[in-house]
Amino acid sequence: MKHPIDYDDWLGYLDGDLDQVGTARVREHIGHCSECRSTWDELLEATAAMRSAAREFAAVHAVGANEVRSGRERVLARIRTLESSPSLESVAAGELTVGRLRKLQLVVAPVCGARTAFRLIVAAVGRTPVPQSAAAWLVFLEQLTDLTSALCGRSTARLIWEIGNSLP
Numbered sequence: 001m002k003h004p005i006d007y008d009d010w011l012g013y014l015d016g017d018l019d020q021v022g023t024a025r026v027r028e029h030i031g032h033c034s035e036c037r038s039t040w041d042e043l044l045e046a047t048a049a050m051r052s053a054a055r056e057f058a059a060v061h062a063v064g065a066n067e068v069r070s071g072r073e074r075v076l077a078r079i080r081t082l083e084s085s086p087s088l089e090s091v092a093a094g095e096l097t098v099g100r101l102r103k104l105q106l107v108v109a110p111v112c113g114a115r116t117a118f119r120l121i122v123a124a125v126g127r128t129p130v131p132q133s134a135a136a137w138l139v140f141l142e143q144l145t146d147l148t149s150a151l152c153g154r155s156t157a158r159l160i161w162e163i164g165n166s167l168p
């Protein structure tokens with residue numbers, strides 16, 4: 001069976017910023033496709049779990065709203081200059097597996113929006129100089145934590161760091 005929902009559609013639907021036609025297509029399809037329905041349920045579940053984890057972190061590590069705002073424009077400007085976004089599959093390499101990247105994206109998505117999370121990951125991969133080396137994952141995590149901190153606040157960045165270090 002063909003599933004007319006691509007990765008961008010899922011992200012857009014999750015963020016609620018998919019256009020009307022796309023939204024209707026996704027809604028109609030998950031209404032009768034059990035496979036995509038369970039993908040959607042998983043996405044919702046993961047998002048809810050990450051939201052509550054992010055809230056806990058925010059309570060423990062007080063983050064100033066000004067601090068978040070101040071870095072936002074600078075990083076956004078850099079991310080917006082990226083060429084059309086490649087898929088996670090195309091940026092994955094060596095230790096930067098699609099599975100790991102997706103998990104991190106699900107951590108950032110509830111806080112910053114799914115598209116921003118995607119762009120942050122692409123930017124961090126771009127700033128990881130040696131994607132095939134054994135240390136690449138840590139270099140990548142540092143870059144992603146740095147970018148996430150500037151754009152989405154330190155509590156989310158800490159969450160990324162903790163979860164990224166615990167991924168198998």
Ligand SMILES: [Zn+2]
Pocket residue numbers: 002003004029033034035036037
């Ligand atoms: Zn389907």
